[in-house]
Amino acid sequence: MNNSIVVALLQNTAILLAFSMLYDYLWVGEENSKKLSDKLITGIILGAIGIILMLSQWTMKPGLVFDTRSVMLSISGVFFGLVPTVIAMLATGIFRILEGGEGMWMGIAVIITSGTVGILWRNLRPNWFCNNQLLELLALGVTVHLAMLGCSVLLPAEIRWHTLSEIALPLLTVYPIGNVLLGKLMLKQNQNWQTRNALHESEEKYRTLVEGAGDTIVILQDGLVRFANHMISSAFGYGRNEVLNQNFLEFIAPGERSRLEQYYIARTTGKDAPTNYETVIQHKDGRLITVELTASTLNYNGRLAHMMFVRDITERKEAKLRLENERQQLKTLFETIPDLIWLKHKDGRFISCNHEFERLLGVPVEDLIGKTDYDFFPTDLANFFREKDKATIEANEAQTNLEWVTYADDGHEALFETVKTPMYDSEGNLIGVLGVAVMLLIFIGHRKH
Numbered sequence: 001m002n003n004s005i006v007v008a009l010l011q012n013t014a015i016l017l018a019f020s021m022l023y024d025y026l027w028v029g030e031e032n033s034k035k036l037s038d039k040l041i042t043g044i045i046l047g048a049i050g051i052i053l054m055l056s057q058w059t060m061k062p063g064l065v066f067d068t069r070s071v072m073l074s075i076s077g078v079f080f081g082l083v084p085t086v087i088a089m090l091a092t093g094i095f096r097i098l099e100g101g102e103g104m105w106m107g108i109a110v111i112i113t114s115g116t117v118g119i120l121w122r123n124l125r126p127n128w129f130c131n132n133q134l135l136e137l138l139a140l141g142v143t144v145h146l147a148m149l150g151c152s153v154l155l156p157a158e159i160r161w162h163t164l165s166e167i168a169l170p171l172l173t174v175y176p177i178g179n180v181l182l183g184k185l186m187l188k189q190n191q192n193w194q195t196r197n198a199l200h201e202s203e204e205k206y207r208t209l210v211e212g213a214g215d216t217i218v219i220l221q222d223g224l225v226r227f228a229n230h231m232i233s234s235a236f237g238y239g240r241n242e243v244l245n246q247n248f249l250e251f252i253a254p255g256e257r258s259r260l261e262q263y264y265i266a267r268t269t270g271k272d273a274p275t276n277y278e279t280v281i282q283h284k285d286g287r288l289i290t291v292e293l294t295a296s297t298l299n300y301n302g303r304l305a306h307m308m309f310v311r312d313i314t315e316r317k318e319a320k321l322r323l324e325n326e327r328q329q330l331k332t333l334f335e336t337i338p339d340l341i342w343l344k345h346k347d348g349r350f351i352s353c354n355h356e357f358e359r360l361l362g363v364p365v366e367d368l369i370g371k372t373d374y375d376f377f378p379t380d381l382a383n384f385f386r387e388k389d390k391a392t393i394e395a396n397e398a399q400t401n402l403e404w405v406t407y408a409d410d411g412h413e414a415l416f417e418t419v420k421t422p423m424y425d426s427e428g429n430l431i432g433v434l435g436v437a438v439m440l441l442i443f444i445g446h447r448k449h
Contacts, residue, residue: 011056012068015049016182023079023186036083043084046076047091054095070114071178074144077118078128079186089115102156103163105134109151117144128188137183140393141176143161216310223264226300230276237284253280253288255320267297278313290314340416340437343423346393346430348372348386376408388394389433392420403437415441 050069057067069092076085089111096107121128121140128136149171152164206326210217216235225243231240236251248259248336256328266273275296281289294309334341335355342353350368358364361376373382384403393398400419406413416437423434 012053012071012178015053015056016068016072016178023189025415039081039083040087042080043087046080046084046088048071050088050092051095054099068175068178070110070144070148071141071175071182072243072400073111074118074121074140075179075182075186077115077120078122078131078140078183080084081122082119085115086120092444096140102159105154106151109154110148113147114144114154117147120424133184133187134180137180140183141179142172145171145175145177213309216312218243218248218308218310219298219305220308221300221303223247223249224391226305235310236281236289242284251281253282256280263295264306267295268304281310290317340418340435343432344389344435345432347432348389351432358408360407377405381405388418388420392433393422393430396422402440414439 006429024215050072053067053069053072073085073089073092076088080157093108093111096104096111099107114296118140121143125136149164149168152160152167155163210229211227213231216231217227217229218225218232224245225248226236226245228240228243230240232240232243233244238251243251249261252260252264260279263277276292276294278290278292281291283289290313292311292313294311296307298305298307332405334423337354338356340354340357340360342357343351349370349372353365358368363376373385376382377385388401390400398419403416403418404413416439418435418437421434421436423431425431
């Protein structure tokens, strides 16, 4: 094989590899979103690349030239699709006609078959890149250049066999390798784009999540605030620029700084430390705000950092305190009222009672829970209580009756007016029966019938 062929092929391959970088700027990305104008411009540029390749050719004899347009056009068909490749085929075809010579018809046929094979490969094997990419690209290269050898029938008979003997070996070795190298490089560019795009989408989602969060989010590194979302301003009065690169302890209430510093050092050194706890933040105006902190570690700019979710729980704490106060007040009222108060499950088991009811039965509430009237009263009286409970549930309204009972603590008897009411939970499910008994008469001695 003539050394000039090798030199020309290497030059062509180098040009192809250099121009393949244009794929990263012109085409790689969402192909379905490409406009017709984008495809036309890309086709014109590809046609220009093809012409440059044809200018860097190996001339076997005047009018009979060879280059790697077949590699470019077949790869164009696979990667760029129909419109850009057809335009490139037209541009290179016209240029080949203008060149003329004995190999003109073979050259035009090579342009047509190379681009067509690439386009067909793209459409008939749409998932070719999902399998063995190297074998696919090699098979494409061999197919294209076998077709190119077939185009030699268009050469004049007197030079046909001599030409085949000169070009057969490079066509079936160097050229397919050129297909593989160029295709693999463009696949790598596509993968790089997908990676960049996925990273960009991930960053956008992260930014939207962080900036849209209802909590203050800060990132600490080396004890300094490296990042804060917009909530830092509305929650604590500080602008982002006021907190960035500042020691986070400056924004903690003085009485809490030592504890939080210990937690931070423990997390930094890999020791056990709470990941969720309450502390107090000092607002810019001096107010102290109770917050809930949730801490986690992450890699930030290549180094260990701590992400803190800061939630203002002042209102929650105040509401909890109010609820506890109300419960304590109700409990005090419940325990000191002189009437009997108890709550039974719908199946008759005791759930709760007040102190006066404990006196009646002579047992603490802990020993009462889970038991029934049959554990404390004679059977006939327990039957009476149970029937009244059932009647209340069936009527689904308060029921009133008179009941004589004997106190277990001192044996005295009393007449009560009892009101029993069905009780429901917040979802409307029946819990049981609430009983309230008001004493009407009391007998210290023996009650006469």
